[in-house]
Amino acid sequence: MPRWGMVIDLDKCVGCQACTVACKAENNVPHGSPEEQKLRRDIYWNKVIAVTSGNYPKVNTELIPMPCMHCDQAPCVTVCPAKATYRREDGIIVQDFRRCIGCKYCIVACPYGARSFNSKEQEEKEYHRKDLPPDRSVWGPWPFPTRTHGVVEKCTFCFHRIDQGIKEGKRIGKEVVPACVEDCPANARAFGDLEDTGSEVSQLLASRGWIRLREELGTKCKVYYLPR
């Protein structure tokens, strides 16, 4: 069984936010509005944070793209009372909207701020993918054309692409990658099987020193960063 992971090269990342936009387009995540952003209610599956250290003129800014870390010891999976968020066998943490009761305990428990709550019924114009059927009877995790409010959602490592790719016999990590990896203009992201020593991610991890965010919490996340 593969264990999907991602490697993000911070040396290559230019902070263009293409991954954020690609994610919104691929997964039909609502645009959000300036008001919502002010109230911190907009939904992000992927974000890019800017971290500065030092004072002008000796200052350093680091740009850290942050998808869901898909931790092997995920705090959100531990705290979810309804098994709405769970770890698939291939290591992807997914959210089942049919089971989610909206208690928001996972948002409190997530150390990476990867989760967003649907605080309203989105209007049609707030979606990128209007081609997806606006049919509420399409249940299931993906594609979910329109959202219902009151559930929590998050990055899925584009598991629909991976599942489709496996079905079609394509090589995951080369031909089929998540949208953020595909769209990165600087080629800063790589996706693949962490168990397979020949995969691109394994080779990248062997080639340089790497870090994971908030290692002190012991979440064993599967998104690795190659520092500058």
Added chain:
Amino acid sequence: MSLTFSALEGRSRIFLILTAALAVLSLTGLISFMVSYIRGHQVLGTSNIVPWGMPIVITIYLIGLSAGSLILSSLTYVFGKEEYRPISRIAVFLAIVLIFGAMAGIALDLGRPEKSWRLFMFFVLNNMRSMFAINGILYGGYFLIGVIYLGFIFGEKWKWTRVMGLIAIFWAALVHMGTGAIFGFIAARPIFYSPIKPFEFLAAALVSGLALLMIVVWILFRFTKRKWDQEILYALSKLLPPLIVVLFTMVLVDKLTHLYSPHREPTLWLLAGPFSWIFWGLQVGCAYILPFILLVHPRYKKTIQGVMTAACLVVIGIFGERFALVIPGTAYPLAFYPGSIEGIWGAVGSFPLRPMELLMSIGIFALMGLFFLLGLKYLALLPASEQSEQTSAPAEKG
């Protein structure tokens, strides 16, 4: 038993007006809940940064009051202290009403309340590693135990009452410690994360439950003009200062350990940031220091005004304690990466109190007040007075 209990007649004007007012407020709360359910949580003050708002604050507050009240009822039924018998039925009934309010509070906070049955599918559809699911067992069991306990008391089966009372003490302690564990086990939130949280919650439950019981009993007996010995109140008030000291010590140890790294920054922010007035003013001032001074003061501790003021301060202050835990605990930004995070991802969250949320909160209290009044009318909770009652019950919101 020479002591007989009776129900209120509940025909006086003030009783009817109160019942009607509480019913209207409950209905308003219900309507605002329906609005928040139909329009989504955008009508509330919560966000992705502060995901838990007033309903959760109120819920843990009510669970604390309930657990404290139920534990106190055991003074009579388990430890055989006869002097507290007149108020013990009230204590048990109050506990049941309060846990009902707490469960309503949880339901109001859920994004999808129609799926709340999933919380009670223990071991089948539930993830039993979740503190929330474990607490589902505790709350459900607590409600049942409370009802059975009250049933035995009404049936005057003293042996069974004693057994049930023993179970109730342990279960009530467990319930509130479990509630503390919901917060204490979250490693990602520095202000929550503490092994002492369950015990701190238990101490807070005893303090606030005792204070609320004193207020309720005083108001009830005063307004129904029952002849009673106010010594009960003074005796109960003597329990309060030591409990406050225990609670204060727990909080002190909790904050002190958090003042060392890695939790230093968020704790300093709590103690000196925008929410510090709630911590210092309500939690420390209102719940610990002022009542303690009042209750050890040689003059005030002997007056009913002094004792009642102390009890009211405690009940208000413990609410502040819950607020100062839930809201600042989540509002402080997460440290994703060393350094200062720019923009919204490093900004502190805010919690505006929206009208819908306020109405919902008032609705919870009003609903409990309504149930409490109806309980007084239909159940024999108060010691019978010599003459048949002419007046009736008071304003007591849960």
